[in-house]
Amino acid sequence: MNARSLLSDAEAQLAEAGVASPRVDAELLLSHVTGVPRSLLLVAARPNELQHRSFTELVEARARRVPLQHLTGSTAFRFVDLEVGPGVFIPRPETEVLAGWAVEQAVLVDEPVVVDLCTGSGAIALSIVQEVPGAVVHAVELDEPAFGWAQRNLAGTGVDLRLGDAADAFADLDGQVDVVVSNPPYIPLDAWESVAPEVRDHDPSLALWSGDDGLDAMRMIESTAWRLLKVGGAVGVEHADAQGESAPAVFAARWSDVRDQPDLAGRPRFVTARKPR
Numbered sequence: 143m144n145a146r147s148l149l150s151d152a153e154a155q156l157a158e159a160g161v162a163s164p165r166v167d168a169e170l171l172l173s174h175v176t177g178v179p180r181s182l183l184l185v186a187a188r189p190n191e192l193q194h195r196s197f198t199e200l201v202e203a204r205a206r207r208v209p210l211q212h213l214t215g216s217t218a219f220r221f222v223d224l225e226v227g228p229g230v231f232i233p234r235p236e237t238e239v240l241a242g243w244a245v246e247q248a249v250l251v252d253e254p255v256v257v258d259l260c261t262g263s264g265a266i267a268l269s270i271v272q273e274v275p276g277a278v279v280h281a282v283e284l285d286e287p288a289f290g291w292a293q294r295n296l297a298g299t300g301v302d303l304r305l306g307d308a309a310d311a312f313a314d315l316d317g318q319v320d321v322v323v324s325n326p327p328y329i330p331l332d333a334w335e336s337v338a339p340e341v342r343d344h345d346p347s348l349a350l351w352s353g354d355d356g357l358d359a360m361r362m363i364e365s366t367a368w369r370l371l372k373v374g375g376a377v378g379v380e381h382a383d384a385q386g387e388s389a390p391a392v393f394a395a396r397w398s399d400v401r402d403q404p405d406l407a408g409r410p411r412f413v414t415a416r417k418p419r
């Protein structure tokens with residue numbers, strides 16, 4: 143079977159299974175199996191029998207709503223590629239904007255000290271250490287399997303990665319940090335029904351749920367950031383699009399410059415604030 147027919151059959155199978163982007167996913171899986179770039183598949187891919195069989199198995203798994211990135215084993219985030227798989231939250235495109243904000247804050251400072259709380263795969267920490275020359279980056283993750291993925295992704299980068307709870311992490315850095323950034327869990331416990339199967343069945347639960355209003359982790363990050371930051375330091379924390387007012391409210395009492403910021407789709411996505419001088 144040629145690439146064209148394989149792709150159209152796979153696209154139909156994935157569409158039938160309710161996958162949101164069936165053609166793109168089919169192309170990415172065929173590219174993964176054959177090693178041919180996605181844009182050249184129709185002209186250059188000639189799948190042999192083994193590749194054909196692997197592709198069929200991967201499409202079947204994707205039709206069971208296994209995340210695409212678990213099947214390919216990696217995902218792109220800003221300018222880096224990360225290894226991902228079972229046991230770690232897959233970094234999302236909307237978080238790239240938050241990471242970009244953290245980069246912009248960090249480059250304003252000479253040899254900035256940056257902390258990524260709830261690092262997961264290490265996506266934000268890795269972006270900062272790659273994009274900000276001279277940055278001293280620290281990251282913490284509570285979940286052991288996720289920590290293992292972060293160890294692999296951050297190996298050799300110089301990031302100080304620790305296994306632990308963001309609530310009491312980095313006591314040795316109190317008052318010395320320029321930028322705190324975090325994409326913590328933020329889904330309310332009762333929102334189970336509205337979450338896609340790829341997320342609910344494959345992202346670790348510690349990465350998703352955060353109390354009745356989804357803001358338990360936000361309150362914890364607010365407190366840790368207050369402890370860690372220098373006077374004048376900045377914090378940025380991602381939240382759900384429905385939390386565009388409730389998330390900034392967590393920072394209302396004692397922070398300055400509290401702002402809510404949109405993602406690329408224009409939806410409320412992260413709150414930023416500064417520790418007052």
Ligand SMILES: C[S@@+](CC[C@H](N)C(=O)[O-])C[C@H]1O[C@@H](n2cnc3c(N)ncnc32)[C@H](O)[C@@H]1O
Pocket residue numbers: 231232233234237259260261262263264265266282283284285288306307308309324325326327328346348349350359
């Ligand atoms: C939504 S995921 C985000 C991961 C990563 N920052 C990203 O953007 O891809 C949240 C992460 O926070 C971790 N986590 C949850 N509670 C934590 C805590 N109290 N301390 C440290 N990490 C925590 C979870 O295990 C998960 O890896």
